[in-house]
Every structure is written in structure tokens, then in C-alpha cells.
Amino acid sequence: MPAREPAVVLICGDDEFAVKERAKKVFGDWQAADPGLEQEIIAAGASNGAEALKAMAKLREALQTLPFFGTAKAVWLRDCNFLGDERAASAQAVTQTLNDLGNELKNFEGFKRGQVRLLISAGKADKRRSFYKTLEKIGGVETFAALSADDKDWADRAEAVVRAALRQRRKEIGGEALSELVNRIGPNPRQLDSEVEKLCLWIGERQEIEFRDVAAICSRNKTARAFALGDALGDRDLPRLLKRLDEELWEMKSQRDGSAIGLLYGMISKIRAMLLLKEMLQEGLVRPTGDYNQFKAQLERVPRERLPADKRFNPLAINPYVLYKALPQVDKYRRDELIQAMDLLLLCNRRLVGSGLDATLLLQQTLAQIAAPRVVQSGGIQAVPV
Numbered sequence: 001m002p003a004r005e006p007a008v009v010l011i012c013g014d015d016e017f018a019v020k021e022r023a024k025k026v027f028g029d030w031q032a033a034d035p036g037l038e039q040e041i042i043a044a045g046a047s048n049g050a051e052a053l054k055a056m057a058k059l060r061e062a063l064q065t066l067p068f069f070g071t072a073k074a075v076w077l078r079d080c081n082f083l084g085d086e087r088a089a090s091a092q093a094v095t096q097t098l099n100d101l102g103n104e105l106k107n108f109e110g111f112k113r114g115q116v117r118l119l120i121s122a123g124k125a126d127k128r129r130s131f132y133k134t135l136e137k138i139g140g141v142e143t144f145a146a147l148s149a150d151d152k153d154w155a156d157r158a159e160a161v162v163r164a165a166l167r168q169r170r171k172e173i174g175g176e177a178l179s180e181l182v183n184r185i186g187p188n189p190r191q192l193d194s195e196v197e198k199l200c201l202w203i204g205e206r207q208e209i210e211f212r213d214v215a216a217i218c219s220r221n222k223t224a225r226a227f228a229l230g231d232a233l234g235d236r237d238l239p240r241l242l243k244r245l246d247e248e249l250w251e252m253k254s255q256r257d258g259s260a261i262g263l264l265y266g267m268i269s270k271i272r273a274m275l276l277l278k279e280m281l282q283e284g285l286v287r288p289t290g291d292y293n294q295f296k297a298q299l300e301r302v303p304r305e306r307l308p309a310d311k312r313f314n315p316l317a318i319n320p321y322v323l324y325k326a327l328p329q330v331d332k333y334r335r336d337e338l339i340q341a342m343d344l345l346l347l348c349n350r351r352l353v354g355s356g357l358d359a360t361l362l363l364q365q366t367l368a369q370i371a372a373p374r375v376v377q378s379g380g381i382q383a384v385p386v
Contacts, residue, residue, distance in 0.1 A: 008139030049091030
């Protein structure tokens with residue numbers, strides 16, 4: 001075993017898919033580096049303290065049983081779920097046994113002699129526990145946090161997941177197709193990988209996945225439906241907007257994490273993106289184009305010193321695909337209408353938080369006021385009253 005490689009590796013985090021994929025790769029690399037490596041895999045998913053203790057007993061036994069035929073041995077404690085705040089980890093006996101196990105690993109001769117390697121893959125681990133601190137000192141720890149729509153960079157990280165999955169399959173994807181896929185699926189690495197597999201089968205011998213492929217076969221989950229609501233608002237299509245709103249409100253009834261405030265914030269983000277993009281167009285910083293890659297190239301050439309440092313008012317802090325999708329929509333609203341829309345959404349926010357009025361009615365009225373079609377009257381173009 002090369003001296004620079006740790007004999008003990010902990011791969012953990014609440015991104016279950018990333019943890020499993022990384023652990024498989026590490027174990028596979030160990031096997032490839034030493035074809036004579038003996039292997040032992042211990043299932044460590046425990047539903048109670050007794051099962052956790054049994055898994056640790058098996059681990060002790062595996063570490064102490066030296067390889068019979070090969071020169072080295074690799075042990076994988078797989079899917080461990082008692083290193084954090086899970087039910088199986090709460091028993092005092094489990095905590096004490098983990099502490100004892102950590103002390104044993106610090107002084108284990110098999111690691112020092114290069115005879116044994118240990119891989120632990122787990123869910124979220126408690127960094128305050130002595131077992132975790134021990135593994136940090138004697139080995140390597142890799143942590144994978146789950147993607148969340150609340151993360152500013154979730155789209156970039158999701159795109160990285162897709163690119164990695166495509167590299168494994170020796171396929172490529174166009175920029176617009178990649179962004180469309182990520183916006184359809186959202187921050188869900190497992191489903192993104194599944195959609196990549198589906199797309200690769202769909203295109204057959206063809207090398208590159210195109211936008212039309214994503215549009216033809218890829219799923220639309222909650223994230224995609226939220227974008228559909230924003231697109232209806234951007235298109236100023238009031239009937240479609242109210243229909244999408246009803247669908248979202250109905251879906252919220254069966255979801256714990258859904259809220260009217262969440263829908264409202266999505267609309268605020270959409271109007272803000274359109275307002276900032278309209279300013280960029282008027283300043284000549286970008287030009288209308290039907291090609292996503294050309295649009296991204298324009299954004300990359302925008303002088304950073306001409307934009308606000310505050311990310312809330314900096315259009316380059318917004319996902320480029322969101323801005324690109326808004327390009328044909330900004331002409332449907334005047335600048336003063338977009339400003340008024342922000343005022344209406346702020347008022348709606350205050351009423352949702354501070355009044356007992358029905359959330360559905362408030363959202364419907366607000367969006368109807370914003371997206372009401374304009375008609376030509378003697379005094380100029382005005383919105384149709386609702």
C-alpha cells in the first residue's frame with residue numbers, strides 16, 4: 001500500500017447517492033491496485049442498538065482475521081447508520097462501543113503494516129463524536145452534503161453530477177440540454193443519474209444528447225413544475241398561470257415541505273430575473289439570441305465592474321439558463337410593470353404572513369393583477385382590470 005494513501009477511509013453524508021457511488025469507486029480502486037486483495041463486506045444498516053453492536057462485532061472479527069492467500073485484505077463496513085443521530089446510534093452501549101472501537105483502530109497493527117484497509121460508508125456522521133475525530137486523525141474522511149434547492153450553487157453542482165455520469169458512459173451533452181435536464185429534475189443526484197442512463201439508451205450510438213432528447217423522454221418533477229409556474233408568469237399567460245398555480249396548491253396538500261410562501265418566493269425570483277435582464281438588454285450588456293451557448297458567452301464577457309457586488313441585484317448570480325429562458329419574456333412587460341409586480345408580491349407576502357386571509361385567494365389575485373393582458377385604449381396600453 002502506498003504510504004500516502006490512508007488505510008482507513010470514511011465516506012459519509014446525507015447525499016446517499018454520492019456516498020454510495022464514491023464508496024464503490026474507492027473499493028474498486030483498491031481491488032484494481034491489488035488483484036490478490038481479499039475482500040469482506042459487512043452490511044451495517046441497523047434498525048436498533050442490538051443490530052449496531054452486532055455489526056461492530058463483525059467488523060472487529062473481520063479486522064483480526066488476516067488474509068489467508070493474498071498479501072492484504074480490504075474490509076468495507078457498508079451503509080452504516082449509527083454514526084449520527086439515528087435511532088440505532090442513541091443507545092449508550094453503541095456510543096461506548098464506538099469509542100472503544102476507535103481506540104482499537106488507532107493502535108491496529110494491520111493498518112501500520114499495510115495488511116488491512118478499512119472503508120466505512122455511512123449516512124450523516126456526528127463530527128463531535130470521538131469515533132469521527134479518530135478517523136479524521138488516522139485516515140481520510142470525505143463528506144457529501146445533499147443538494148438542496150436552497151443552495152445558491154445547486155444547479156452548478158447538479159450539472160457536475162450529470163457530466164460525471166456521462167463521462168462514465170462516454171457520452172456528451174449540449175449546454176442547453178444540460179440546463180433543461182437539471183431544471184426538470186432539480187437537486188436530486190439519484191434521479192439525475194437515472195435520467196442520464198435513460199437518455200444514453202435513447203440516443204443509442206449517437207455521441208451527444210441534444211435538447212430534443214431531454215424534451216422527449218425526461219421526467220418533470222416538482223422543480224420542473226415550479227419552473228413551469230414561473231414560465232407561465234413570464235409569458236403573461238394568465239389562464240395557464242392560474243392553472244399551474246392550482247396544480248401547485250393541490251400538490252402542496254400532500255407535501256410537508258410545501259408552502260404558499262415558497263411559491264411566492266419563486267415568483268419573486270422570476271420577476272427579479274426579468275427585471276435585471278431587461279436592464280442588461282437596455283444597457284447593451286447582452287443581446288437577444290436563440291442560442292443558449294451564445295447567450296452564456298455574452299454573460300461571460302460582461303464587465304464585472306459594471307454590476308452590483310450585492311448578489312441580490314447582480315444578474316450574474318442567477319443561473320444562466322433562467323436568464324436565457326426569460327429572454328423572450330421580458331418584452332411582454334414594461335419596466336414599470338415589473339417594478340409594480342415586485343410591489344404587489346411584497347404586499348402579498350405581508351398579507352400571507354400577517355393576516356388570516358386565504359392564501360390561495362391572495363396568490364390568485366396577486367398573479368392576476370401582474371399578468372393581466374394589456375389592451376390598447378385611447379390613453380395608451382393599459383392592463384385589463386381583474
